[in-house]
Amino acid sequence: xxxxxxxxxxxxxxEEAPVELRCNYSSSVSVYLFWYVQYPNQxxxxxxxxxxxxxxxxxxxxxxxxxxxxxxxxxxxxxxxHISDTAEYFCAVSDQGLTGGGNKLTFGTGTQLKVEL
Amino acid sequence: xxxxxxxxxxxVTEMGQEVxxxxxxxxxxxxxxxxxxxxxxxxxxxxxxxxxxxxDDSGMPKDRFSAEMPDATLATLKIQPSEPRxxxxxxxxxxxxxxxxxxxxxxxxxxxx
Numbered sequence: 744x745x746x747x748x749x750x751x752x753x754x755x756x757x758e759e760a761p762v763e764l765r766c767n768y769s770s771s772v773s774v775y776l777f778w779y780v781q782y783p784n785q786x787x788x789x790x791x792x793x794x795x796x797x798x799x800x801x802x803x804x805x806x807x808x809x810x811x812x813x814x815x816x817x818x819x820x821x822x823x824x825h826i827s828d829t830a831e832y833f834c835a836v837s838d839q840g841l842t843g844g845g846n847k848l849t850f851g852t853g854t855q856l857k858v859e860l
Numbered sequence: 861x862x863x864x865x866x867x868x869x870x871x872v873t874e875m876g877q878e879v880x881x882x883x884x885x886x887x888x889x890x891x892x893x894x895x896x897x898x899x900x901x902x903x904x905x906x907x908x909x910x911x912x913x914x915x916d917d918s919g920m921p922k923d924r925f926s927a928e929m930p931d932a933t934l935a936t937l938k939i940q941p942s943e944p945r946x947x948x949x950x951x952x953x954x955x956x957x958x959x960x961x962x963x964x965x966x967x968x969x970x971x972x973x
Contacts, residue, residue, distance in 0.1 A: 775960050786864075786951055786964030787903075794960070833903065837960050846891060846960045847916065850903045 745770040745836045749851035756824055757859055764819040764854045766808075766834030776817040777835040777848065778808055787833060793817065804828065829858045862886045864965035866952050872971045878940040881968045884933055885954030892935045893962060894920075894927055895951040903951075909935065910957055942972045 746769045756762045768774060775794050779787040791802025798810040808819045817834060832855075835848040865884045873879055885892050894906040907917040907927040917927060924946075926938045939946055949969050953962040 786966050789961055792961065846957050847905065847908055848962060852902045
C-alpha cells in the first residue's frame with residue numbers, strides 16, 4: 744500500500760514570493776506521482792504528473808515539481824505566486840498498477856495555499 | 861472541451877431519504893471513481909470502476925451505499941437511507957487506465973438534515 748504525507752496543512756505567502764509545498768510518499772513499489780489543485784467550490788484539476796524520464800516536471804500555471812527517489816519526495820514549487828494561486832493543493836501517488844489496484848490514486852490530506860497582498 | 865458532469869450540484873434532504881447522484885464521465889474514458897470529501901476525513905475513495913465493472917468499493921459503507929454503471933455514459937451513487945454523517949461533497953472522476961490521470965467533476969454537495 745502507498746501513503747502520502749503533506750506535512751503543511753496551510754502555507755501563507757505574500758504575492759510574488761516563491762513557494763514550496765512539500766509532499767513525501769511511502770511505497771514498496773515504483774510509483775507515479777501527481778499534484779492536483781482545487782479552487783473553492785470546484786473539483787480537483789491536474790497540475791502536473793511524473794510518470795518517467797526527467798525528474799523535474801513542469802505543469803500548468805508556472806508550477807513545477809521535482810521527483811527525488813532517495814528522499815521519496817515530490818515537492819511542488821513556484822518562483823513567484825499570484826493571488827489567483829490561492830487554493831488547496833493535493834499530492835497523489837499511484838502504484839503503477841503493480842499491486843493489482845489498477846490506476847487508483849492515493850491522495851494526501853492537502854495543503855491550503857493562501858497568497859496575501 | 862470534454863468535462864465530467866455531475867448532477868445534482870446541490871442536494872438537501874432529510875435523514876432517511878434516498879439520495880441518488882449521477883455522473884457522466886468523459887466520452888471514451890474507461891475508469892470511473894467516486895470520492896467523498898469532508899473537512900474531517902479529507903478525500904476518500906468510495907468506489908472504482910473499470911470498463912463498467914466494479915473493481916474496488918472497499919471504501920464504501922455497504923449497508924447504505926451502492927454504486928453502479930448502467931452504461932458507459934452514466935455512473936450512479938445511491939445512499940439509502942441517508943444519515944446526517946453522509947453530508948459531504950461527492951466527486952466523480954473519470955480517466956483512461958493507461959494514463960493514470962483522473963478528471964474530476966464539479967461535485968455534488970449533499971446536506972442531510
